[in-house]
Amino acid sequence: MRPSDEMRRQARDLSISVRPELRLIERRLFLRQTLSLGALTLLTGCDATAPSGVQSILTNMSKFNDAVQAAIFRQDRLAPTFSEQDITKPFPFNAYYSESEAPVVDLATYKLELSGMIADRTPWSVEALRGLPQQSQITRHCCVEGWSAIGKWGGVPFADFLKRVGADLTARYVGFRCADNYFTSIDMASALHPQTILALTYADEPLPVKYGAPMKLRIPTKLGFKNPKHIMAIFVTDTYPGGYWEDQGYNWFGGM
Ligand SMILES: Nc1nc2c(c(=O)[nH]1)N[C@H]1C(S)=C(S)[C@@H](COP(=O)(O)O)O[C@H]1N2
């Protein structure tokens, strides 16, 4: 697979690579266009000539990028919102597998598990979550694979939920485990952003399987891979939890 100019541009803008098989090409581009290997060695104090050295430089840069994104993140800066006629139809499906393999979660027995730095870890049924005040949004979802789409999601503002269950709001991370073994994590500041919602609906209907039933995190200030679908468990922690794509080199903060 060869990267299009658009993909290259996006990867550079986002300081991340688009697909594992493109990563080497992106690395070479990135290194050639920004700094010489010598300059990188000076900057980071490690040997840029060995492939592992290059990897650790990029890892360090990605961590630096995380710190910069966290520092400039503002809770009062809202992601753009759109109107009903802007909605992309059909809204794309994406996962690390095909649509027919999306996990089907039994709503009758489903309970959202809570763990870590949370005072009340009582599990939540979907019905109970639907009983909380809901909020809807029409926002743009951007995937690092080179597409974006506008959709409408509704659900429980995540800040309200975290406060209700007595999560430690001074903790660093909120982590998510999903029915398909996908996992990801976000910083607490982004978790508390007013547009971050535990989405229970898509287009005013219960969230369909393909878009993450019974619930997904809709976080329009972050890239698609930071929006976990089929959430089974949420935990609050000070220990870096990583993520499915993040552990393979995608920039962890994943802001946009
Ligand atoms: N559980 C789970 N969540 C996931 C993924 C996944 O593979 N599994 N893929 C992520 C990526 S990369 C994208 S772009 C979006 C796609 O969401 P959609 O199918 O609603 O468009 O889900 C994100 N959340």
Ligand SMILES: [Mo]
């Ligand atoms: Mo994505």
